[in-house]
Amino acid sequence: MKIDIVTLFPEMFVGPFDQSIISRAMKKKLVEIRIHQLRDWATDKHHLTDDRPFGGGPGMVLKPEPLFGSVERLKTENTKVLLMSPQGSVFKQTKAQSLKEESHIIIVCGRYEGVDQRFIDELVDEEISIGDYVLSGGEPAAIVVVDAIVRLIPGAIGKGESLDNESFNENLLDFPVYTQPAEFRGLKVPEVLLSGHHGEIARWRKNKAEEKTRKVRPELIV
Ligand code: SAM
Numbered sequence: 001m002k003i004d005i006v007t008l009f010p011e012m013f014v015g016p017f018d019q020s021i022i023s024r025a026m027k028k029k030l031v032e033i034r035i036h037q038l039r040d041w042a043t044d045k046h047h048l049t050d051d052r053p054f055g056g057g058p059g060m061v062l063k064p065e066p067l068f069g070s071v072e073r074l075k076t077e078n079t080k081v082l083l084m085s086p087q088g089s090v091f092k093q094t095k096a097q098s099l100k101e102e103s104h105i106i107i108v109c110g111r112y113e114g115v116d117q118r119f120i121d122e123l124v125d126e127e128i129s130i131g132d133y134v135l136s137g138g139e140p141a142a143i144v145v146v147d148a149i150v151r152l153i154p155g156a157i158g159k160g161e162s163l164d165n166e167s168f169n170e171n172l173l174d175f176p177v178y179t180q181p182a183e184f185r186g187l188k189v190p191e192v193l194l195s196g197h198h199g200e201i202a203r204w205r206k207n208k209a210e211e212k213t214r215k216v217r218p219e220l221i222v
Contacts, residue, residue, distance in 0.1 A: 001102065001153065003033045005142055006070045007109040008049060010035040012139040015088070022147060025156040033146065038062070041069035048078040050112055059113035079104045081125045082145070083115065084138030091141075093168035096116030096148035107145065109138030161215055165205075168172040171220045173213045 005013065015037050025031045039047050043065045050060040071081055080102045089095075099105060108115070108124070120127065130141040151157055167174040176206060178189040192204045213220050 001029060001032045001100075002104045003146060004036060004074045004104075004106045005033065005109065005146075006036050006038050006067075006074070006106065007139055007142070008038050009137065009139055011111075012036050014141065016143045021156055021158075024158070025150050025153060028155060030153045030155055031150050036070060036074070038066050038070060041066035041073070043069070053113060057113075061113050062111060062115040063120075064119050067108065067115060070121065071108065071119075071123045073216040074106050075123075078102075078106060079106055080106070081090070081106045081123055083108045083110065083120060083124045083127045083148050084130075084141040084145070085110060085114070085127040086129050086132070086134050088129040089127050090132070091130050091145060091148070093148070096145070096152060099145075099149050100152045105149075107138075107142045109142050111137045132167055163167070168220070171222055172209040173215070173217060173220070175209040
């Protein structure tokens with residue numbers, strides 16, 4: 001899988017993509033991630049990427065020329081173009097799973113008041129929001145989306161990690177987990193988990209997952 005990210009702030013990706021699962025997946029060549037400076041596609045002599053909004057009002061808007069230039073240059077026949085935007089549909093685990101199947105994704109990070117609508121109308125396949133709040137830019141959202149996709153690629157997660165029993169599998173949140181010591185400051189690990197009885201442990205975990213989901217995310221239970 002290839003992921004191209006178009007941004008005015010490429011440095012924001014250095015730390016997050018340099019660590020742990022994403023970095024390992026890149027080293028194993030499970031994913032190729034390339035970060036592109038939007039300004040490189042600016043067409044005027046001052047390399048401007050934004051301008052004032054037509055119709056007035058505060059803030060600046062990302063200009064169409066560098067947006068069209070970058071995406072048209074990077075796009076191939078099988079590319080999915082995503083724009084990070086609070087106006088998009090909210091990113092979910094099911095979306096991460098379907099994006100994992102794509103061979104090439106371009107993620108465009110907005111800034112300021114947003115991007116010129118003509119770019120969205122002509123070249124964006126999908127606008128994605130990571131939640132109902134407004135960020136200063138699309139970069140943190142792109143990092144979230146890439147992380148959620150890459151960890152699902154077979155071979156990306158390490159031996160000590162697992163995609164089984166995760167929140168949102170089977171429309172449930174995950175069950176509570178405990179580790180050593182079995183007693184800490186008088187707080188005991190539930191007896192059933194020490195019993196070695198796999199059937200009872202599985203039942204207890206399912207009950208706890210349902211209890212938690214009903215309490216905090218009842219809409220997940222269909
Ligand atoms: N004027 C826009 C609005 O009210 O919908 C907000 C623009 S925001 C300050 C700048 C950029 O941050 C957006 O173009 C988008 O790329 C990104 N962004 C902000 N919130 C986001 C969110 N919840 N999910 C994904 N991207 C977001």
